[in-house]
Amino acid sequence: MQVPAPFEYERATSVDHAISLLTRLGEEARLVAGGHSLLPMMKLRLANLEYLIDINDLHDELGYIRMGTDEVRIGALTRHRELLESPELAALFPIFADAERVIADPLVRNRGTIGGSLCQADPSEDLSAVCTTLDASCVIQGGEGERVVSMENFYRGPYETAVEAAEMLTEIRIPVRPNGSSAYAKVERRAGDWAVVSSGAAVWMDGDAITDARVGLAAVGPNTTGIPAISDALRGQEPTEDLYATAGAIAAESCAPVADLRGTVEYKRHLADELTRRTLRRAVERIRAGAEGDQKGRG
């Protein structure tokens, strides 16, 4: 039987309460939301804590998707299922629904949260790649107030983030830019598994030209990575198969996969190439379909 080592359990009743508990209990305390990464790690003694602070009662405070004109704000305790089932989010950022459909399984998605996924900082984690692709930033709250950290600065290595011991991630902010779309693709060994490789792409266009593009890859480095060289290569260009091939080649050469049970380095580079092409192609198709299908424009 796998059970965690003994610990003390506390329930937070507000964000401030959670932070005061973290401050008082110190490094041996950890927040738990969905628990679908942390509890298995505790069972395996990969995580050993003295205190577990349950923040699920904060769902009213931290479970939301707020669609703004310039920015979408997602509360850290928003569950995978809520992200998957939000039509507004799917319309603006189809990359979320693409990714959520292949994150774990429906039962896990009923519990797991976006904040927990990002804070777990698993190199193969899908929402980290989504947020990197969309140039999201993270709101981190501590006793002294809050600070906002870009995805580039959020990760400090596998399973390490910028969130300090007495802080918590409270919100994810995603900039909204016109004439864009996005897509996500993942290769996994079986339904619901971690990615062998996955890729997110976001593209913005003006007429036939790409004004900006971003690609985020998971499972091919210590953390999910954006590939700035792809953005540089795509800006100002007209999307063609050759252009997607160029982007794919950059992805394959810029990433740093390691061989493991999920595949060889060569195979993973091949996937980084192919999935980058596919997601860029799909994002562009979606922009064009949106432009044709909706003359009113969605700004």
Added chain:
Amino acid sequence: MQVSMTVNGEEVTRDVEPRMLLVHFLRDELGMTGTHWGCDTSNCGTCAVWLDGEPVKSCTVLAAMAGGHAVRTVEGLEQGDVLDPVQEGFMQCHGLQCGFCTPGMLMTARALLDREPDPSEDTIREAISGQICRCTGYSTIVRSVRWAAEHPADAEEPAPAGSAS
């Protein structure tokens, strides 16, 4: 610590360690062994129960986390002496072989049908994609859920003659 929750509508309170998982709380503290305990790693889904109306894997939820919430287990499917249509469907369509995955499958199937009374085969397969049938009997499981969809409990069926309702 003291943990109270409702299980199949009944309030229960037990004194347990914070590290006790919900699946062991149900099986060992309450003696409700209908919920099975399988892989321990939230992969196989045989431990699926409802937490506030949604199926979850009870090997990856602490009993403490379920405190104050409503849990429904396979023992709570039967209403009075009448089996839930999903239970009936699994009997009619041979939805189980060894039966190990069955409680989890039943709970997920019920949750699916409550949200989507007439699901396609693909939808059913997606709904049970977090659950493993060790006998690989997925086709008959899907058929069983379809049977349940076609025979909802509230349908006007001829009531069994003379039976107390």
